[in-house]
Amino acid sequence: MKTIDHWINGTATTAGSTRTAPVYDPAAGQARAKVLLAEPSDVDTAVAAAGKAFESWGDSSLSQRTRVMFAFRELLVKHEDELARIISSEHGKVVDDARGEIVRGREIVEYACGIADALKGGFSDQVSRDVDVHDFRQPLGVVAGITPFNFPIMVPLWMHPIAIATGNTFVLKPSERVPSASRLVAELYAEAGLPDGVFTVINGDKVAVDAILEHPGIAAVSFVGSTPIAKYVHECGTATGKRVQALGGAKNHAVVLPDADLEYAANHLTAAAFGSAGQRCMAISIGVAVGSAGDGLIEILERKAAEIKVGPGYDEGNDMGPVVTEAARRRVIDSVALGAEQGATVVVDGRELRVAGHEGGFFVGPSLLDNVTTEMSAYREEIFGPVLGIVRVDTLDEAIALINANQYGNGTAVFTGSGEAARRFQREVKVGMIGVNVPIPVPMSYYSFGGWKDSLIGDSPIHGPAGVNFYTRAKVVTTRWPQSAAGFNFPTSS
Numbered sequence: 001m002k003t004i005d006h007w008i009n010g011t012a013t014t015a016g017s018t019r020t021a022p023v024y025d026p027a028a029g030q031a032r033a034k035v036l037l038a039e040p041s042d043v044d045t046a047v048a049a050a051g052k053a054f055e056s057w058g059d060s061s062l063s064q065r066t067r068v069m070f071a072f073r074e075l076l077v078k079h080e081d082e083l084a085r086i087i088s089s090e091h092g093k094v095v096d097d098a099r100g101e102i103v104r105g106r107e108i109v110e111y112a113c114g115i116a117d118a119l120k121g122g123f124s125d126q127v128s129r130d131v132d133v134h135d136f137r138q139p140l141g142v143v144a145g146i147t148p149f150n151f152p153i154m155v156p157l158w159m160h161p162i163a164i165a166t167g168n169t170f171v172l173k174p175s176e177r178v179p180s181a182s183r184l185v186a187e188l189y190a191e192a193g194l195p196d197g198v199f200t201v202i203n204g205d206k207v208a209v210d211a212i213l214e215h216p217g218i219a220a221v222s223f224v225g226s227t228p229i230a231k232y233v234h235e236c237g238t239a240t241g242k243r244v245q246a247l248g249g250a251k252n253h254a255v256v257l258p259d260a261d262l263e264y265a266a267n268h269l270t271a272a273a274f275g276s277a278g279q280r281c282m283a284i285s286i287g288v289a290v291g292s293a294g295d296g297l298i299e300i301l302e303r304k305a306a307e308i309k310v311g312p313g314y315d316e317g318n319d320m321g322p323v324v325t326e327a328a329r330r331r332v333i334d335s336v337a338l339g340a341e342q343g344a345t346v347v348v349d350g351r352e353l354r355v356a357g358h359e360g361g362f363f364v365g366p367s368l369l370d371n372v373t374t375e376m377s378a379y380r381e382e383i384f385g386p387v388l389g390i391v392r393v394d395t396l397d398e399a400i401a402l403i404n405a406n407q408y409g410n411g412t413a414v415f416t417g418s419g420e421a422a423r424r425f426q427r428e429v430k431v432g433m434i435g436v437n438v439p440i441p442v443p444m445s446y447y448s449f450g451g452w453k454d455s456l457i458g459d460s461p462i463h464g465p466a467g468v469n470f471y472t473r474a475k476v477v478t479t480r481w482p483q484s485a486a487g488f489n490f491p492t493s494s
């Protein structure tokens, strides 16, 4: 069985790691490889190499960094098929969906190709007699990323292209469930001309995460994952003086108003709830049907859920693959059962689904629950599987109040034909990313991604301008040429 190793200082290595974890093919329900789990001493080795590499990379020209990013972008295009198959085989999602995350991740590299523009500072001429002021930003040093299983390549790409293009060296600890895509990325960076030690992959579990959080040689940590771990990472990372950006879980609501095109809304809700087997932080897990929209919406959703073709993600023609682990499958099944027990109407029941020839796979079909209420666990918990709950309310005001009372505030959407309702919705909801007739409003690379409330711990969203700010710090320089006589007063303009 293949062992997936680390990438330290431009070389594949086992370092001092002896522990391993199985890496599953979720469609087969079988371990196909094992991944090394780093010890704190491995993190030390990696950070030492990254620190050494920073001495020259932190001083490299913008032209050199940009050239590497352009070359890396081309290699991501060239290896798209291979990456998509790797992602599908370890995560379970269908290959076309994996391609989608590669494309969206690659857009961050494209943003990083223009980093020279994003790093331009300001200049104020003659702020006082013979005095000018300018500012510029510098990299932090060694920075680290800790990423979740559900986007094996896109979420790491939210981080490292911007960190590296701004002059930092980057240590990635990907999810131990989906390690292979990041190992290939390390080789692509090397081929693109990135110097050794600038991009590192340390595979591992909590031991590696804790070593990163405690390491004095790491200046900043980017985390994306579940809310409890985001809170933990934020608390421990900031306690050791690091900058931390920590993005957490979600429970995203899509509101459907009676004036919406119901067929269009149901189409998008179906894709957003069941695509990637619901394992997206921007998945729609709650539909809020307003007034008379309810019955018609349920009828179309039921029909569309029945049309979803479930099977291995790497086989052509499937819409939805398995969930990532047997534990995840169990959690989905238990959530539907609890929903029924607590009074929800199970309109579509995916619990018994079996895929012929793949009986051991972690498959579960789409489930649709109607008449969900806010007290039910199906409403309150992030199921992170193919379960769409429908809450019925009478007015847009009630829908907005519902969303605002929720623990999470990652993404939300409204389906309507009314500009006035859409405008009120976007102004009043306490959520970071909003779609108007768009179900998964993931911002483009040149904007920043981040939720509100328990979906983002701390204050830094990720990528775009917020990413550039996160990975750099500013200096403001006040210059006088030539020197004039110094006064004793606090300096003011003259």
Ligand code: NAD
Pocket (backbone or CB within 6 Å): 146, 147, 148, 149, 150, 151, 155, 173, 174, 175, 176, 204, 205, 206, 209, 210, 224, 225, 226, 227, 229, 230, 232, 247, 248, 249, 250, 280, 281, 382, 384, 410, 451, 455
């Ligand atoms: P997770 O929190 O279990 O794991 C994320 C990372 O933390 C992994 O690298 C893992 O190794 C590490 N980790 C896990 N347990 C740890 C512990 N006890 N101590 C230290 N480190 C630990 O998340 P996941 O299951 O891989 O991913 C799914 C979650 O991520 C969902 O909650 C989803 O909403 C969230 N997510 C959020 C966003 C966003 O942008 N807000 C994006 C993608 C995923």
